[in-house]
Amino acid sequence: MQPRSASLNVRPALAVSVEGLTKRFGITSAVNDVELFVPPGQAIAFVGPSGAGKTTLLELIAGSVSPDAGRVSLYGQDLSSLKPGRELASLVGVVAQQYDLVPNLSALQNVLAGRLGAWGAWKSILSLLAPRDKPLAMRALERVGIAGRAEERAGRLSGGEQQRVAIARVVVQDPKIILADEPVSSLDPARAEDVLALLVSIAHERKLTLIASMHAIDLATRYFDRLVGLRNGRILFDCPASDVTRTDLNALYKIEEERGG
Numbered sequence: 001m002q003p004r005s006a007s008l009n010v011r012p013a014l015a016v017s018v019e020g021l022t023k024r025f026g027i028t029s030a031v032n033d034v035e036l037f038v039p040p041g042q043a044i045a046f047v048g049p050s051g052a053g054k055t056t057l058l059e060l061i062a063g064s065v066s067p068d069a070g071r072v073s074l075y076g077q078d079l080s081s082l083k084p085g086r087e088l089a090s091l092v093g094v095v096a097q098q099y100d101l102v103p104n105l106s107a108l109q110n111v112l113a114g115r116l117g118a119w120g121a122w123k124s125i126l127s128l129l130a131p132r133d134k135p136l137a138m139r140a141l142e143r144v145g146i147a148g149r150a151e152e153r154a155g156r157l158s159g160g161e162q163q164r165v166a167i168a169r170v171v172v173q174d175p176k177i178i179l180a181d182e183p184v185s186s187l188d189p190a191r192a193e194d195v196l197a198l199l200v201s202i203a204h205e206r207k208l209t210l211i212a213s214m215h216a217i218d219l220a221t222r223y224f225d226r227l228v229g230l231r232n233g234r235i236l237f238d239c240p241a242s243d244v245t246r247t248d249l250n251a252l253y254k255i256e257e258e259r260g261g
């Protein structure tokens with residue numbers, strides 16, 4: 001019989017655990033044998049050139065793409081065993097690269113759609129008529145600084161406002177992990193920094209784990225705890241943001257002269 005050693009079991013589960021993860025598209029290995037262990041509450045950025053596999057790795061962790069090999073666990077649960085919908089939505093929420101708001105619905109209604117995972121779709125559709133989580137959604141819009149725009153159609157909001165709505169929506173979804181694919185890359189530099197600062201501070205105050213892919217290396221370095229450099233589907237470095245060197249970055253972004261030859 002195994003000895004009782006409760007003290008050995010109190011180690012909190014990792015928020016995200018990725019082992020031997022591989023995803024191929026034809027002959028391209030978009031993600032190639034990746035290992036990644038993320039403790040709860042950490043803010044981590046994927047950086048690397050276009051085509052490195054950042055989006056695919058986020059999609060694999062979100063469960064929207066299934067791997068060819070390897071596995072993803074969220075809080076100790078195998079992702080492939082989690083039911084899509086409510087169960088998955090309570091663990092992981094996504095802020096998309098392109099705003100995926102419904103343009104004809106108000107900002108508030110778009111935020112309420114964040115309850116879709118928590119409620120099941122029919123209740124969410126019902127909520128468009130009788131929004132019972134309206135106070136929750138209004139508080140989320142206040143937190144992202146656009147409560148005054150709650151009734152405006154999403155399609156009429158600026159890019160920065162739309163991304164704030166997307167953040168408010170994931171706040172009402174209330175997952176433990178937020179995944180964000182280049183959340184600020186389509187905003188001008190000043191707004192990009194404001195929106196990123198907002199996203200990181202919301203994750204921090206709610207003790208959420210945040211994994212984002214980032215195009216702007218300077219923002220990634222300043223706002224995230226840890227950087228993972230990806231190139232050709234593989235991890236080139238994985239370290240505290242403050243430890244990333246010029247040499248690391250040069251290797252990450254270097255032009256492959258042999259390509260096409």
Ligand SMILES: Nc1ncnc2c1ncn2[C@@H]1O[C@H](COP(=O)(O)OP(=O)(O)O)[C@@H](O)[C@H]1O
Binds near residue numbers: 025049052
């Ligand atoms: N749906 C897809 N079909 C075919 N190839 C894809 C698909 N998604 C990604 N790829 C390829 O996988 C590689 C990684 O892409 P991606 O994950 O989008 O990288 P990144 O987000 O770092 O730019 C690229 O070579 C890309 O062309």
Ligand SMILES: [Mg+2]
Binds near residue numbers: 054055056181213
């Ligand atoms: Mg991408």
